[in-house]
Amino acid sequence: MDRVLAWSLLIALAGGLVRGTTGFGAAMVMTPALTLLMDARTAVPVTLLLETFAAAPMLPAAWRESRARVIAPISIAAVLAVPAGGLLLAMASPLTLRRIIAATVVLFSLALLSGRRYKGAPRLGTSIGLGALSGTMLGATSIGAPPVILYLLSGPDPASVTRANLTLYVVVISAAGLAMLGVGGLLTAATVRQAALLAVPFAIGILLGSRLFARFSDQRFRQLTMLLMFAVALGVLLSS
Template sequence: MDLNAITSTLEGFGLWNLLLAAGTVGLAGLVRGFSGFGAAMISIPLLSLLFGPQVALATLTTMEMPAQLQLLRLSRREADWKQAAPMALGGIAALPLGTWILVSIDQELLRKAISVIVLLLVAVLASGYRHTMTRRLGRDIAIGSVAGFLNGSTGLGGPPIIFYLLSGPYAPAAVRANITAFFQIGFVFVVASYVWFGVLTPERMLLGALMAPFYMTGIWGGGKLFHLASERTFRRIAYILLSVIGAGTLFG
């Protein structure tokens, strides 16, 4: 794209929309850096309202490209790869079906369905429930498959992984690292799937590249905040965060 084409593309998005999007992705990055999840659940509803669902997913995917490098050290050092890798493989297998849903079915219906799932998840977590399921390869793959399908269709693949890990006997650092590792393993396949189905285009990637510095700055700030919070504080913040996001997405 030449300079004129870039200028024309950005003007098409609208200045106020770009400013609002920058604030949104900065907050999404802050939450992502602190908790390891939540970026999509914050950014996708508003970005979808501003630019449409497919543009929102393409923007978030483009922003994640440098973010994956920024978070690589965390996942490599702290993740439990014996659990994260099978979940990611399940997610990769289910991803194409989810992406087909994205380009074929009304996005508003999908987003509202995910909002209901998020709110139900918060209710279960806030109740104090902790599952006692033993770790099994088939269970890890199944959870990852559900997450991969949701990731491809709405960009909101976090809830199944969040429920599986946050309600179990895992330390916050391990939860954050495993969620990060899950998305890192499957990220290349997400990009490939979105390119194949026409979701990821040069114009949409340009918007994502413009938003990436705000997103990465937020991730950096969130990582600093994480080490200041106790386990109880971490869980409470996660519950409040998901409640607000779920309700906002459902009624937004």
């Protein structure tokens, strides 16, 4: 087996494991690692395709449990901001993008590990601002959820509602990102084939992660996930 393919399959498995365990984080694990094996202009759409694939089956339940008043303004602002990130993706050099992606993951992993949360009351202006930041990040790096994760985790909603809100948000912004990449010519048949190849280990990872999540505490696995994200991103950053 080709070495690049073998590593890509392992990265997809790890991303799926994280996704199944925590409900988020696959892009934070996969994108920085995949940029060591392929151009960021390939890694970003591949990751977005896999994230959409993972979240789609959860949509019916997420739709029932989500709070539209919370997630709608964030999602709308993010969708409108995605093209700005896409412009950065198209114009920046692969090395610069790799560093941006890795640095983004390092910073947000540290924030999550430290237990930092947004402390203010949910406000429309804050939601719109965070959505715009998230959409720009997603268009450029495929990693758009961290600001919204930090924001929603600070709210009063139960974990099931927060997870549902995040699931809907990931689907919306991933679809917007894929549409933007398609218009920009970055979503090619080769990219779709690459994502399809990685979908199998990714799905296996999600299944394993879901089973592990049922056996261990949520807090413990979130800590381990953040440590994994931090280690991967720091390694990519140092190698750049």
